[in-house]
Amino acid sequence: MDDDRERQLLARVARGEHDAFDEVFRAYHPLLFRFVFKMTASYRLADEVANDILLIVWQTASKFRGDSKVSTWIFGIAYRQSLRRLGKRRLKTVPLFDSAAVDEQSASRMEREDWVRQAIALLPPKQRLTIMLVYYLGLTCDEAAKASDVPINTVKTRMFHARRKLRGYLGDQS
Amino acid sequence: MNRLVDHAEHDDITMLLPWYANGTLNEADRQRVDQHLATCGQCSDELSLCYEMQNATLADGAIPIPPAASASAIIGRRDWRSRFGFLGDRRTQRIAAVLAAVGLLFVLGMMQLSPTELPNQRFTATTSAGASDSMDYVLELRFSSGVSQAARSKILQELGGTAQPVGEADDVYAVLMNLPPQSLSDLDQLARDFAARDEIETAQFVALQVPVR
Numbered sequence: 001m002d003d004d005r006e007r008q009l010l011a012r013v014a015r016g017e018h019d020a021f022d023e024v025f026r027a028y029h030p031l032l033f034r035f036v037f038k039m040t041a042s043y044r045l046a047d048e049v050a051n052d053i054l055l056i057v058w059q060t061a062s063k064f065r066g067d068s069k070v071s072t073w074i075f076g077i078a079y080r081q082s083l084r085r086l087g088k089r090r091l092k093t094v095p096l097f098d099s100a101a102v103d104e105q106s107a108s109r110m111e112r113e114d115w116v117r118q119a120i121a122l123l124p125p126k127q128r129l130t131i132m133l134v135y136y137l138g139l140t141c142d143e144a145a146k147a148s149d150v151p152i153n154t155v156k157t158r159m160f161h162a163r164r165k166l167r168g169y170l171g172d173q174s
Numbered sequence: 175m176n177r178l179v180d181h182a183e184h185d186d187i188t189m190l191l192p193w194y195a196n197g198t199l200n201e202a203d204r205q206r207v208d209q210h211l212a213t214c215g216q217c218s219d220e221l222s223l224c225y226e227m228q229n230a231t232l233a234d235g236a237i238p239i240p241p242a243a244s245a246s247a248i249i250g251r252r253d254w255r256s257r258f259g260f261l262g263d264r265r266t267q268r269i270a271a272v273l274a275a276v277g278l279l280f281v282l283g284m285m286q287l288s289p290t291e292l293p294n295q296r297f298t299a300t301t302s303a304g305a306s307d308s309m310d311y312v313l314e315l316r317f318s319s320g321v322s323q324a325a326r327s328k329i330l331q332e333l334g335g336t337a338q339p340v341g342e343a344d345d346v347y348a349v350l351m352n353l354p355p356q357s358l359s360d361l362d363q364l365a366r367d368f369a370a371r372d373e374i375e376t377a378q379f380v381a382l383q384v385p386v387r
């Protein structure tokens with residue numbers, strides 16, 4: 001759906017038109033569900049947060065200022081809601097990347113991609129969420145900054161520090 | 175080949191690599207990155223990691239199919255809220271207060287019936303309460319970074335004005351809010367609504383002040 005179309009829809013949502021909201025809901029719910037699931041690995045939480053995000057869209061559509069794409073605005077709500085939940089939730093993460101805990105054999109069995117995925121899960125919530133905005137949702141630097149309500153340089157720095165940390169977890173050189 | 179790497183350029187380019195990887199750089203920046211990559215091994219390594227992170231993030235194999243949810247179920251669940259609370263008229267507030275008081279009594283009753291399984295451990299009600307017109311709830315509010323003092327004051331005023339900073343941080347406040355009795359899930363929703371505002375990072379009701387009789 002292009003942004004013009006989404007702006008029209010959101011204006012109708014702001015007027016309380018149910019069928020417009022229904023269209024927004026169907027366009028975004030599956031994506032938001034996957035977005036949250038990837039970070040929480042919880043079906044229940046993903047469902048709950050996706051619904052919360054869309055409820056906020058419904059309730060605050062009239063506050064959309066139009067200075068970003070509609071999708072960026074919605075992803076901003078997703079960012080904040082996910083951050084709230086991630087902040088509360090202490091994920092049970094085993095420090096898999098403690099080199100002493102992983103012997104040579106199991107290390108080679110594990111796909112590198114799995115390593116990277118699990119290492120990402122160990123990053124601080126704001127870094128993980130920024131990674132999701134950029135790599136999963138494919139936002140530009142400017143959009144990611146708007147969605148997370150921080151300056152562009154902060155977004156760049158978060159992505160940079162995430163790589164530094166990840167290299168540490170993965171035991172990479174450099 | 176130019177072996178002398180321009181350090182300022184390197185620092186700039188390193189920061190742009192995630193967006194080179196996700197394909198959203200503008201043409202000029204993309205060409206700059208291409209040129210730099212031809213001479214900088216370190217940035218090439220960084221870019222490989224960016225691609226790995228992107229692939230790991232995009233892989234959708236383990237994701238379950240979302241539940242069949244519907245827009246109307248969500249709206250229907252909480253649409254009444256727009257006619258309630260601070261925004262509602264007095265009469266509606268009265269009716270809602272009575273309904274909510276019944277809910278609160280039920281919850282408090284549950285707490286007494288099964289003291290080991292508090293419905294919500296965040297709440298510390300030290301005395302029992304009868305149905306009353308309004309109650310004092312403590313909202314813990316954290317402002318987003320960069321919100322000016324003036325903007326903070328304005329919001330705290332909006333919320334009733336009785337607020338005090340919590341702990342060392344100067345961006346967290348405990349706000350005393352006088353509301354008609356609310357169910358715990360209503361309070362959670364209300365806090366979520368606050369947290370949805372740009373200026374507010376997190377909001378959570380942390381306590382209930384009950385009048386001692």
Ligand SMILES: [Zn+2]
Nearest residue numbers: 184214216217
């Ligand atoms: Zn470089």
